[in-house]
Amino acid sequence: MDLTKITKSQIFSVAILAVLALPVVVSAQQGQSHIGKYSGNASTGKELYYRYCWGCHGFRGDGNGENWLPTGSFAYGPYLNIQPRNFVAAAFKCRSTPTGTLPTDEDLYNTLVRGINNSNMPSWITLTAQNRADLIAFIKTFSQRWKTDKAGEPINVPAEPALTLDSIKHGKELFTKLECWKCHGPEGRGDGPSASTLTDSNDQPIRPYNFAAGSRFKCGTTNHDLYKIFMTGLDGTPMPSFADVVKPEEAWDLVHYLRTLQVTHKSPELALWMSTKEGAEYVAAQRIRETPTGSGVQ
């Protein structure tokens, strides 16, 4: 064999190999879902959607289901206070990924399991895990984004550091510096100067979370969930992402402080805070005697 001469077929095969070796853009895989050991299929999910979901989320998946705004000669007005998620727009509140990026399949699955607290989205643990995986695969067919955009990368959440009074104090400084009180109010009661004029991305009025009421957060109940809320933002709402302006380690200090604002919710942070004179006085000054329904639910 004459090694100095390169044949046409050799060039061709090298070219093919070069093309195959090119990095493949991993899209968010419209029509499929993978959560743990479950793989969802959109056509199975479709039947489930039109049985369980479309009443709120709509025939076209745009949140205009008949439970939200009935069709007919005149509208009775919206039955649901918070509009159901518009899957066509595909901006999701409860994510582990940065603002403006798509949630992971697991984020969507967790939302189905948990429901959206303080909204009309119930927990769907009544469905099997496979059902939920199939539903998620189908929901992803409503928006082209799942085909064109890369899936979001979950943010890095460092391990939670030890709870100390210094951490709580530093969290309070952050709360003031980042001006969370503009919407959430100085005691976190949702009565800040901008609270009354807040509108979501559909121009519907919306209220900021009231920490003093102590109810569950929109996207969960744990410190980890709270961390993700302000480090990824709740897309579609006024709640922005603070990921660009808060260091990941500092974010835990803010989590610890925010827990002390939940004066009706028993937490280690609140207990530590109340062991100080300042903390005990603060909580007493809130004058909340009864624990609201649901605040103790984990």
Next chain:
Amino acid sequence: MRIQQIFLAAVAVLASAKVSTGAPGGGTVTGKVTYTGTPAKSKPIDMSKEPSCAAQHSTPQMTESAVTGPGNTLEYVVVYISAGAPTESTPPSAPATFDQKGCHYAPHVLAFEVNQELKVVNSDQTSHNIHPLAKINREWNKSQPPGTPPFSEKYDKPEFISVKCNIHPWMHGYFAVLTTSHHAVSDPNGDFKLPDLPPGKYTLTAWHESYGTQTQEVTIAGNETKTVNFVFTAKPY
């Protein structure tokens, strides 16, 4: 030998005949944007909720849904080539800067290109959150406390995006994300200018946030300057 010489000569000719878009010395389109009818009156904005911003305005900031000038001119109209020019493959390297100053977006309408760097600055002593309500591009929402550095973003699809701050509900602005480098925003006199246009037949589009979109055709040959005016119909609300 002769063939080689002819070949080299041909290459030289082709190299010098390189066509570049936006070559200086091309044609220009200028014009004025005016309106007929009665526009809604600009209203003063009450910034008392944000004293640090209210203090920056000796006279109140006025609403900007229709900013007019003497002679019925319209400001903040985006005029751009929507057809006839090739889509820009590389965006300009300079960023398009969007500033928040006195609880007011400067400029009120920012026109820039797909994949061009958008730089967001907070010059105020209060937090703002930047919430561009994109429907085609991704909707994101970021907080920018006072004293934090500017951040950069970009959009990969053309779109007119309304921008709001949730903390200060009176703040309204627009991003015009375009696929062409030939764009301008009309000034306080309603004037705009699109220079450096290669010869060709173009569609000009003018967009106003309240009065919609209009198009006109224009043909440029050589280095001429053509005038194209737009007249919008104003609404009193």
